[in-house]
Amino acid sequence: MDHVAEGFAIGLETHEWQREPDRAASRRQRLSARGPYRAAVPARIADLSVPVSAQTQAEVEDAIREITRFDADVTALAERRAQAEGEDPATELAPLASALLRTESASSSEIEGVTAGARALALAAIEAKTGPNAQLVTANVVAMQRAVELADDISVGSILAAHEALLGGHEYAAPGRFRTAQVWIGSNAVSPHTATFVPPHHTRVAAGMEDLISFVQRADLPVLVQCAIAHAQFETIHPFNDGNGRVGRMLVHAMLRHADVTRRLTVPISAGLLTDTSAYFRALTAYREGDLEPIVQQFANASFRAVANGRELVDDLERIYDGWSTRLASRRGSAARRLLPHLLNQPAVNVAHIQHVTGAALSAAQRAVEQLENVEILTRASSGRRNRVWLAPEVIDALDAFAERVGRRG
CATH class of the missing domain: 1.10.10.10 (Winged helix-like DNA-binding domain superfamily/Winged helix DNA-binding domain)
Incomplete structure (x- = not known):
């Protein structure tokens, strides 16, 4: 790798493994799950320098400008409509802002394999009969709202609150609480021995999150670079039993709002990441090896895609609304x-x-x-x-x- 940054690569440490006696497994799987295993030791990043190439830096600056311009353009559109119709600008902007937030929540959920169409999500929002995926995405909308509202107080407490809003009632996920056991990533792995990635031992989670919050609170870094690295570090720590990806992407939006990059809207960056999830997951792996460039580039590219797609959605909704206003004769x-x-x-x-x-x-x-x-x-x-x-x-x-x-x- 050409852009390994000093200090960011994870370490590894050995832990003893106690096999879960009630877990169904083949003989081969049981044999592979014997003995000690190795878990990640996350880097302490709070005070590390963050080198990125000049080319990536330029792309990040362009992406931030596009996000800010999109936020300003949609806000101005709502203000012009409000003036023409004698309404409160906030009233005109709210539906567009909510629609964008819902698309971001749906895309973030789909990255994790939780998929629901627009019809199912709309029905779930009024508590009409829907499937469990639509209910989970609806909860993600509420949690995203919570995260953005807490943008002025990005803390361990606000992250726990977002997790509680996302998975409240799902006790397997320990909503609003850090995990208290080892977890691992890999769909076919019955133990950490054969996992694709083994996050830190649960005893390291609290300290890792405190270090991450210190990094998030820095004011000396380009915003989108800081967002991308904070997100990758969050996913590396993997502080929850479930919901890590969704909460980690909420953190990005809270940081953008805190930095005044977005003021009124939630730009659907997860939709940009969803376009190529394989590249996104490879970038997270590269980050754990100390290479920052791929994850930063993923977020820059996702931002451009998000703005382009978001503008098209806003245009479609405005066209629909204008058609309605013409067709409806009531006062x-x-x-x-x-x-x-x-x-x-x-x-x-x-x-x-x-x-x-x-x-x-x-x-x-x-x-x-x-x-x-x-x-x-x-x-x-x-x-x-x-x-x-x-x-x-x-x-x-x-x-x-x-x-x-x-x-x-x-």
């Missing part, structure tokens, strides 16, 4: 009109949800549904008379098109 203050922006980020609704987001009475909410059905903005998702749900199919299609453009290769 500006009606419940149907007030519901339109909410449909951009939550394209599945029931009457109770409409009442909640518009403040309308039951009769007005029911009338809004009728008006929106008549102009084909909403279509009925179920045929029963009880627990009826309606969908905004144009938004579902736009969100699915975003996912298709990711074009996952690895």
Whole structure:
């Protein structure tokens, strides 16, 4: 490797292994799981110098400019619309910001093999019947919101809070708590002996996380370089039983918000990483060997892809909204009109949800549904008379098109 940075490579240490007696395994697997094993010893990175090549540095600076410009452009778009319609700019921006955050959460989950389409996610958000994957991605949306809200206080405590929001109720994951046992990475490995990567022994997690937070709080590094390395170090420490990848990518967004690179939006960087997950995982491996360049380049490239795809999604949603505004004849203050922006980020609704987001009475909410059905903005998702749900199919299609453009290769 040409860019090995001094001090970043992991060490290794030996630990005794106690085989889990109740775990099913073949004779070959049992034989391979005998004796001591070696686990990573994470580098202490809080005060290390962070060398990257001039070319990578230039790419990172360009990526940061693109992210900042995207955030500013979408905010300005919302402000112009608000001025034209006499609305609060925050009200106009919120649906676009929420839609982008949801796409980021969905992409981050898909990197971990947790996949759910836009329709399932929309239904899960109003607690309509969906599968477990949609519920997990919905929890990821909530956790991402929590992480961004805590951007001014990036600490061990705020990371634990994000993990609790992500996996609350899933006791196997010990939500909101660091792991207390050895974990390993490798789909076919029944013990750390044959694993692809063995993170640090659980007794090293707390100190490793304190060191990471000290690194995150530095102000002498290019922001995206710092984000990429902090993320890779987090994944190396692997502090939780489950949810490490998703929380580690939340950390990136909290850092971008803390540094004022993003002010109002969550740029879907995970969608950029999702395009080639094999390269992303190889970059994490290279980081553990002391080579910083690949993971930094992955985040720079992912940022460019995220901005391009995010702009296309925003354009699609704006076009849909303009078409709705033309088709719907009801007055500006009606419940149907007030519901339109909410449909951009939550394209599945029931009457109770409409009442909640518009403040309308039951009769007005029911009338809004009728008006929106008549102009084909909403279509009925179920045929029963009880627990009826309606969908905004144009938004579902736009969100699915975003996912298709990711074009996952690895």
